[in-house]
Amino acid sequence: MAGSSRSQIIQRKKRIQELIKSAYSSDKDNNYLSQFPTFQHYNNNNNNGLSVLLESGRGDKLSSSLKQYIQNLLKVNMEGPFGAEWPEEEKEKHREMSSPEALYIFVYNAPSTPDNVKASIIGFVHYRFTIEEEIPVLYVYELQLEPAYQGKGLGKFLMQLVEQIACKNSMGAVVLTVQKRNTSAIKFYLNKLRYNISAISPSKVYQLMGVVGEEKSYEILCKTFDHEAKAVLEESGST
Numbered sequence: 001m002a003g004s005s006r007s008q009i010i011q012r013k014k015r016i017q018e019l020i021k022s023a024y025s026s027d028k029d030n031n032y033l034s035q036f037p038t039f040q041h042y043n044n045n046n047n048n049g050l051s052v053l054l055e056s057g058r059g060d061k062l063s064s065s066l067k068q069y070i071q072n073l074l075k076v077n078m079e080g081p082f083g084a085e086w087p088e089e090e091k092e093k094h095r096e097m098s099s100p101e102a103l104y105i106f107v108y109n110a111p112s113t114p115d116n117v118k119a120s121i122i123g124f125v126h127y128r129f130t131i132e133e134e135i136p137v138l139y140v141y142e143l144q145l146e147p148a149y150q151g152k153g154l155g156k157f158l159m160q161l162v163e164q165i166a167c168k169n170s171m172g173a174v175v176l177t178v179q180k181r182n183t184s185a186i187k188f189y190l191n192k193l194r195y196n197i198s199a200i201s202p203s204k205v206y207q208l209m210g211v212v213g214e215e216k217s218y219e220i221l222c223k224t225f226d227h228e229a230k231a232v233l234e235e236s237g238s239t
């Protein structure tokens, strides 16, 4: 922050930390998603009749069957895009999964037929409230849907929900990391959901620094909600 005094900087840091703390405590009652009543039930009657129920969760409170589910789905969806990096990445994801900072939205298929048909889990979002370049952000660690439930509008709906959660908690942006080899996810975020490659993404940082021949296997994408977040996270060269 050019021209800011030391005490202004300290105040700002404090304010951001308070925001993160309060975002986490807003999830304390296990009923967080009920703050978004219009998103509680999702019906797409036009083409597939899919109806889902959402449930919030935390990494340190996962049952062993949910942990197993997360690991299995990650393997199904992500082993391909990560290629040779998968074994290392799988370990990292395993560690991240149970963190107390990991917040979840679990998605259940709720068939409209009553009686003995049980809701079954079909995917999840793992997100956190964190700080990137001194901007409070909602970071999407995972968005994973079972293959049979992809392409039905659910991913878009969940990202819109996550954006609402970010805004409601005064975050400056939604940020996420995506593998370059995951071309369909890149298209989904950039073309359909209008995310941008962030100024903090390795490709942009190398470009700005004039580094040639260096490349990372991932991009960092973002959608910003205020001028400051936009200047820092979107506009290369302005930090």
Ligand SMILES: CC(C)(COP(=O)(O)OP(=O)(O)OC[C@H]1O[C@@H](n2cnc3c(N)ncnc32)[C@H](O)[C@@H]1OP(=O)(O)O)[C@@H](O)C(=O)NCCC(=O)NCCS
Binding pocket: 077, 142, 143, 144, 145, 146, 149, 150, 151, 152, 153, 154, 155, 156, 157, 176, 177, 178, 179, 182, 183, 184, 185, 187, 188, 192
């Ligand atoms: C990526 C993912 C979350 C997208 O969710 P989804 O439910 O399949 O996508 P949606 O049906 O909501 O698609 C929303 C829009 O994006 C488009 N889209 C989705 N996948 C696309 C693809 N592979 N290529 C081009 N467009 C795509 C859809 O056509 C739709 O456009 P429309 O609104 O004009 O109809 C989901 O496919 C998934 O779980 N993939 C595997 C895991 C993964 O890669 N996660 C992301 C890791 S960062």
